[in-house]
Amino acid sequence: MAAKKTINMENVKAIRPASPDEIIAYVDGSYDHSIRHYAFGCVFILPDGRVYVENGNGDNPDSAALRNVTGEMLGAMFAVRFAIVNGFRSIEIRYDYEGIEKWVTGAWKSKTELTQKYAQAMRKWSDNVQIRFTKVVAHTNVYYNEMADKLAKEALPGLKGVPSVRKISEMEPVNGTD
Numbered sequence: 001m002a003a004k005k006t007i008n009m010e011n012v013k014a015i016r017p018a019s020p021d022e023i024i025a026y027v028d029g030s031y032d033h034s035i036r037h038y039a040f041g042c043v044f045i046l047p048d049g050r051v052y053v054e055n056g057n058g059d060n061p062d063s064a065a066l067r068n069v070t071g072e073m074l075g076a077m078f079a080v081r082f083a084i085v086n087g088f089r090s091i092e093i094r095y096d097y098e099g100i101e102k103w104v105t106g107a108w109k110s111k112t113e114l115t116q117k118y119a120q121a122m123r124k125w126s127d128n129v130q131i132r133f134t135k136v137v138a139h140t141n142v143y144y145n146e147m148a149d150k151l152a153k154e155a156l157p158g159l160k161g162v163p164s165v166r167k168i169s170e171m172e173p174v175n176g177t178d
Contacts, residue, residue: 002014002043002176006133012043015021015045015144016045016047016049016175017045017046017047017090018090019022019047019088019090019142020047020091020160021044021047021087021088021089021090022028022047022088022089022091022092023044023045023046023047023083023086023089023091023092024044024091024092024094025042025043025044025045025076025079025082025083025092025093025094025095026042026043026045026096026136026142026144026145026147026148027040027041027043027072027075027076027078027079027093027094027095027100027148028040028041028071028072028075028096028145028148028149028151028152028157029040029041029068029069029070029072029074029075029152030068030070030071030096030132030152030153030156030164031064031067031068031070031071031156032157034079035059035157036059036061036064036155037056037057037059037064037069037121037156037157037159038059038064038066038068038070038074039055039056039057039058039059039071039152039153039154039156040053040055040056040057040071040074040075040152040155041075041147041148041149041150041151041152041153041154041155042054042075042078042079042082042148042151043144043147043148043151044079045144046066046168049156051144051150051173051174051175052168052171052172052173052174053081053147053174054078054079054151054163055151055152055155055170056074056160056161056162056163056167057071057155057156057158057161057162058070058156058159058161058162059075059151059159062113062114063114065178066112066114066115068097068152069097069099069115070114071080071152072095072097072099072100073099073100073114073118075095075120075152076093076095076100076122077090077118077121077122077125078120078162079091079093080093080122080125080129080131081125081165082165083129084125084128084129085130085165085166085167086167086168088129089128089129089130089131089133090130090131090132091130091131092132092133092134093131093132093133093134094135094136094139094144094145095133095134095135095136095147096136096137097150098135098136099115100133101135103118103119103122103134104113104118104119104122104123105133106119106132109172112139113152119121120164130147141159
């Protein structure tokens with residue numbers, strides 16, 4: 001049996017945006033074939049270290065065809081809208097599915113209507129907030145990425161839908177290291 005990897009909690013606590021007008025968002029998506037729902041999870045880290053989370057889901061048949069990728073895209077879009085609504089000038093999106101970045105940058109051609117709409121929306125929003133992307137390796141005990149993954153999976157049952165983007169003042173922070 002492989003040894004369980006442990007997370008250095010000091011490193012987790014040290015994760016902060018590079019500037020006071022930037023936010024970090026870990027995003028992930030999930031899919032449940034049995035109910036044909038896709039979902040996303042977002043973990044937001046503010047410059048002062050506070051952590052906020054959100055998740056949501058959907059069941060549009062056309063969108064469900066892309067399975068968890070739809071959730072991944074929803075998470076990235078939700079994160080950018082969250083940054084804009086809350087007045088951040090920059091967002092670093094940390095993701096584990098390459099298309100999240102590559103469709104926006106044009107490194108990958110958007111071949112479906114859904115990925116084309118995703119790339120177009122993200123490019124448009126980049127007029128209001130600087131978007132940076134950072135790839136993380138999935139399922140390697142990257143703490144906040146695992147948290148985003150868990151949030152996405154928790155959102156799969158039921159039909160919560162995609163929640164409205166709220167101001168930070170309307171939300172409760174979570175202890176990001178529980």
